[in-house]
Structure formats: structure tokens, C-alpha cells
Amino acid sequence: MSSTPSASSNSAVLTINLAALRENWHTLDRLSGQAATGAVVKANAYGLGIETVVPTLIDAGCRHFFVAHLSEAVRVRALAPDADIFVLNGFFPDTGHTYLQHQLTPVLGSFAEMDEWRPLATEHRNIPPVALHFDTGLNRLGFAPYDGKEIAEAHRSGSLGFPIRLVMSHFVESEIEGSNVTARQCAEFDDLRMIFKDIPASLCNSSGIFLTPDSHYDLVRSGYALYGGHPLWSNSANPMSPVIRLEAPIIQTRLIPIGDSVGYGGFWTAARPTRLACLSLGYADGLPRGSESTTTRPGGYVIIGGVKCAMLGRVSMDLLIVDATDAPCHAVQRGSMATIIGDGLSIDCVGDNARTIGYDILVSLGHRFERRVIDQLGV
Numbered sequence: 001m002s003s004t005p006s007a008s009s010n011s012a013v014l015t016i017n018l019a020a021l022r023e024n025w026h027t028l029d030r031l032s033g034q035a036a037t038g039a040v041v042k043a044n045a046y047g048l049g050i051e052t053v054v055p056t057l058i059d060a061g062c063r064h065f066f067v068a069h070l071s072e073a074v075r076v077r078a079l080a081p082d083a084d085i086f087v088l089n090g091f092f093p094d095t096g097h098t099y100l101q102h103q104l105t106p107v108l109g110s111f112a113e114m115d116e117w118r119p120l121a122t123e124h125r126n127i128p129p130v131a132l133h134f135d136t137g138l139n140r141l142g143f144a145p146y147d148g149k150e151i152a153e154a155h156r157s158g159s160l161g162f163p164i165r166l167v168m169s170h171f172v173e174s175e176i177e178g179s180n181v182t183a184r185q186c187a188e189f190d191d192l193r194m195i196f197k198d199i200p201a202s203l204c205n206s207s208g209i210f211l212t213p214d215s216h217y218d219l220v221r222s223g224y225a226l227y228g229g230h231p232l233w234s235n236s237a238n239p240m241s242p243v244i245r246l247e248a249p250i251i252q253t254r255l256i257p258i259g260d261s262v263g264y265g266g267f268w269t270a271a272r273p274t275r276l277a278c279l280s281l282g283y284a285d286g287l288p289r290g291s292e293s294t295t296t297r298p299g300g301y302v303i304i305g306g307v308k309c310a311m312l313g314r315v316s317m318d319l320l321i322v323d324a325t326d327a328p329c330h331a332v333q334r335g336s337m338a339t340i341i342g343d344g345l346s347i348d349c350v351g352d353n354a355r356t357i358g359y360d361i362l363v364s365l366g367h368r369f370e371r372r373v374i375d376q377l378g379v
């Protein structure tokens with residue numbers, strides 16, 4: 001890995017390791033105990049690709065998938081004929097036939113959605129069951145917890161008009177150890193669980209699996225950690241295996257004297273004679289503009305020949321300039337590769353340096369990368 005790979009074209013290369021993805025699912029599944037381990041594959045499986053990720057997770061044993069959009073659910077169904085597929089972003093009335101045809105489970109969070117779903121259920125005997133989302137703190141989607149009693153009563157009496165497959169809620173800050181907010185949400189969800197006694201329940205996202213073992217219930221919904229993201233904000237080592245690696249070729253190098261500036265707007269000025277390397281990767285590929293160092297603020301870096309090289313000036317649309325002065329000469333050549341993610345440089349760190357989060361880096365991964373899929377641990 002520390003040898004200097006050479007570019008075969010001027011595209012950056014995204015490598016996706018299926019063995020690591022499978023291993024991460026098994027790690028989360030072990031931690032989840034009796035609960036089933038579902039996978040969240042919204043936003044094109046966090047940028048890695050639904051068609052790449054879903055068959056691998058099925059192979060690992062995953063039987064429950066969560067997406068945000070109906071169109072994503074249809075793509076998952078084509079790959080997973082027997083899985084439970086949940087559509088998180090709610091139900092719209094004109095889409096009933098798609099739910100029916102592909103047997104998809106809508107996640108309902110309002111009485112309006114329930115009223116629109118009911119006629120479908122009356123008309124079609126093979127209607128899939130629904131999931132109910134309760135909002136215990138995000139104030140984003142879902143019923144208020146105090147609506148639980150009324151819905152459960154309608155369910156018991158049969159007046160609800162359709163079966164319920166799952167009751168769920170979502171954490172506000174499950175990545176923070178010892179959070180009072182999380183404790184309150186767990187207690188509130190526990191009450192809901194009592195009201196909907198015989199219906200499977202789901203509360204945990206990736207971080208919740210680690211920090212709230214009493215709240216795994218029947219199904220956990222893991223996303224970020226599956227793809228190698230650090231599930232916790234503590235300084236502990238990341239328990240997940242890295243799944244992706246991103247490299248970009250050097251397309252030109254140059255030496256500049258003290259006082260020369262670099263990039264649009266001249267935001268960085270050389271304080272020493274500096275060897276620059278220009279990489280074929282930019283904000284159009286998902287590296288946020290603002291990731292770089294300016295004269296006044298340190299920023300992100302790439303790795304060339306094992307050495308950290310600061311991003312300079314401004315990230316351009318298709319290009320990134322880095323300070324390669326301290327990298328070994330043999331690695332700073334036209335056609336040699338720089339590592340943007342990998343070699344110990346994590347997606348969390350790239351997110352941090354860009355003043356965003358690793359999630360954002362993942363889902364923004366570019367569309368014009370050469371994508372390589374490998375299936376081998378320890379690379």
C-alpha cells in the first residue's frame with residue numbers, strides 16, 4: 001500500500017472493499033444480540049452504490065433494508081426479492097401501486113398518511129404492512145408519542161384498517177456518550193413499546209447499537225458504521241473496518257519560490273520554497289471547497305508516499321493543489337497516486353478537516369471516479 005501506485009488514466013479511483021463491508025455487518029450483528037441487523041442504504045448506500053452494497057449484505061445475512069426514497073426501494077427490491085424494505089420518507093397517495101407491486105413498507109408518521117393508506121388496504125388484500133415512526137426529540141418526522149395510545153387502540157379494535165409491521169423512533173445524539181437526551185428518548189420509546197406490545201420495535205442507528213445495548217429491541221438500523229464510519233464521538237479507536245479508499249493521480253508538479261501564492265484568490269502564500277503537486281480531483285468530485293489550508297487556518301491533507309501533504313489555496317472544481325515538499329521525490333511524479341481517504345486517513349478526519357461530518361463526505365463521493373470493487377480483507 002505504501003508502494004507508489006501509478007495512474008492508468010487521469011481519473012481518481014474509488015476502491016470499495018466488500019469483505020470489509022461484510023465484516024462490519026457481522027460486527028454490528030454480534031453487538032445487536034437478539035435483534036435483527038438492518039442496513040440503511042439510503043442516498044445510494046451512502047454513496048457506495050446500492051447495486052454494489054445490497055447483494056453483499058444479503059450474502060452476509062441481512063434481511064432488512066431502509067431507504068429514504070421510493071425509487072431507492074424499487075432498486076433494492078430488484079436485488080433483494082425476499083427482504084423487508086422500509087421507505088423512511090413517508091407515503092404520498094399517488095404511489096400506492098408501487099408499494100403494492102414491489103411489496104414495500106412505508107414508514108408513516110402522520111394521520112394524513114394513515115388516512116391515505118387506508119383505502120389501499122381496503123381495496124387490496126395483499127397490501128404490505130406499514131411501519132410507524134414516532135418523534136421522540138428530533139422534531140423532524142413522525143407521530144407525537146402521545147398519539148400512540150389512540151393508534152394502538154384503533155389497531156386492537158381493527159378500525160385502523162391495516163397491519164403494523166414495526167414501531168420505530170430515531171435518536172438525536174446517540175454518538176455522544178452519557179447523553180441525557182438519549183436516555184430520555186429511550187425511556188419514552190420504552191413506554192411506546194408497552195403500548196404496542198406485540199409489534200416489533202426499532203430505535204438504534206449505528207451509534208445507538210454501541211451506546212444503548214438495552215434499546216436494541218427487535219431490529220437495529222445501521223448505516224454509517226457499516227461503511228466504515230466511526231460510530232462514536234469519543235477518541236476511542238474506530239471499531240469498524242475501513243470500506244473505501246480514494247486516490248487521485250498527480251497530473252503536474254512545480255516548484256514555487258517564497259512569496260508565490262497558490263490557487264484562485266491566492267488564499268495561500270508560500271513561506272518556504274515549495275514543491276506543489278496538482279491532483280485530478282476537486283469539489284465536483286465531492287471534496288468540499290474549504291477543505292484546504294489558508295495562510296491563517298490549517299485544513300485537510302492527502303498522503304503521498306506515506307507523508308501528509310497539506311491541501312492548499314482553494315479546492316477547484318476538478319483540481320486540488322497540495323504541498324508535496326516533504327514527500328519522497330519518487331512518489332511526487334506525474335501519474336503517481338495521492339491518497340485522499342485511506343492509509344489511516346479516515347472519512348471522519350476528512351469530514352472534520354472540511355468542517356463537516358464523514359457522512360457528508362461519503363454521500364458526496366463523485367460520479368466520475370473509476371470505481372474498483374475488491375473482496376479481500378486486510379488491504
Ligand SMILES: *Cc1c(COP(=O)(O)O)cnc(C)c1O
Nearest residue numbers: 040170205206221222223224225
Ligand atoms: C439515516 C438513518 C439511520 C442510520 O443512521 P446511521 O447513523 O448512519 O447508522 C437510521 N434510522 C433513520 C431513521 C435514519 O434516517
